[in-house]
Amino acid sequence: MTTLLYDGSFEGLLTAIFEVFEYRFEPAEIMSEHLQSNCVLFSEFHQVVTDREKAERVLRKLEIPLGKSGISQLLKVYLSEDTDAERLILEAVRQSVRLPRENVLENYADPAMMQIAKITKSVAREVHRMHAFVRFEKLQDEVYFAKIEPDFNVLPLIIRHFRNRYRVQKWMIYDLKRGYGSFYDLEEVQMFEPAPEQTAQLKRTPHLLHEEEKHYQKLWQRYFYKTNIPERKNLKLHVQSLPKRYWKYLTEKL
Numbered sequence: 395m396t397t398l399l400y401d402g403s404f405e406g407l408l409t410a411i412f413e414v415f416e417y418r419f420e421p422a423e424i425m426s427e428h429l430q431s432n433c434v435l436f437s438e439f440h441q442v443v444t445d446r447e448k449a450e451r452v453l454r455k456l457e458i459p460l461g462k463s464g465i466s467q468l469l470k471v472y473l474s475e476d477t478d479a480e481r482l483i484l485e486a487v488r489q490s491v492r493l494p495r496e497n498v499l500e501n502y503a504d505p506a507m508m509q510i511a512k513i514t515k516s517v518a519r520e521v522h523r524m525h526a527f528v529r530f531e532k533l534q535d536e537v538y539f540a541k542i543e544p545d546f547n548v549l550p551l552i553i554r555h556f557r558n559r560y561r562v563q564k565w566m567i568y569d570l571k572r573g574y575g576s577f578y579d580l581e582e583v584q585m586f587e588p589a590p591e592q593t594a595q596l597k598r599t600p601h602l603l604h605e606e607e608k609h610y611q612k613l614w615q616r617y618f619y620k621t622n623i624p625e626r627k628n629l630k631l632h633v634q635s636l637p638k639r640y641w642k643y644l645t646e647k648l
Contacts, residue, residue: 520546
């Protein structure tokens with residue numbers, strides 16, 4: 395068994411897949427170097443150096459049978475952070491190489507392809523919920539700030555939506571669970587990882603809120619309180635439509 399260790403990036407994963415075929419590693423598994431302590435005993439290690447050209451060659455090879463939608467599915471599997479993500483993506487590539495005229499992702503009779511379909515569906519559902527439940531707060535520097543804590547690493551998948559929707563205002567979305575975020579400066583979106591001393595500030599923002607924001611939050615909360623009809627309360631249906639894990643970031647729930 396050869397274990398290929400990569401840097402955890404999607405390009406690094408694609409580079410590792412390229413080298414599985416390049417060096418004919420069989421059997422092989424791919425693992426993020428951050429999880430090296432979990433490697434199989436007596437496994438031979440191969441350190442992968444991320445190579446954009448190799449990664450792009452894999453993408454070009456896959457795009458012929460899978461199309462862009464298929465590439466998008468594999469990206470969602472990677473961003474799911476599922477423990478089987480590398481294995482599933484490698485298996486999809488292997489089958490695509492073996493069956494170059496078929497879209498192997500549509501072969502739901504295959505357990506690996508079925509698992510990919512299920513993971514993709516779960517990630518897509520989380521993306522949809524982020525579109526609906528992300529709440530921005532206006533800060534004193536007039537940047538609109540939102541905190542998220544999704545089950546999957548979907549921040550890269552929601553940036554385009556918010557960039558298109560909020561083109562004329564500066565905004566920032568920070569993933570508390572993974573410790574990184576995105577910032578739109580009216581021209582482009584940049585990814586950032588705050589310093590430790592800044593992380594505490596991003597987690598607690600009430601003292602950073604614009605006075606106008608505080609006023610509107612009170613109005614919004616009062617509106618929801620006044621429009622609520624206690625006799626028609628259906629908590630089970632409410633939680634089904636709006637899971638509790640999102641409540642702590644919703645202004646109307648504060």
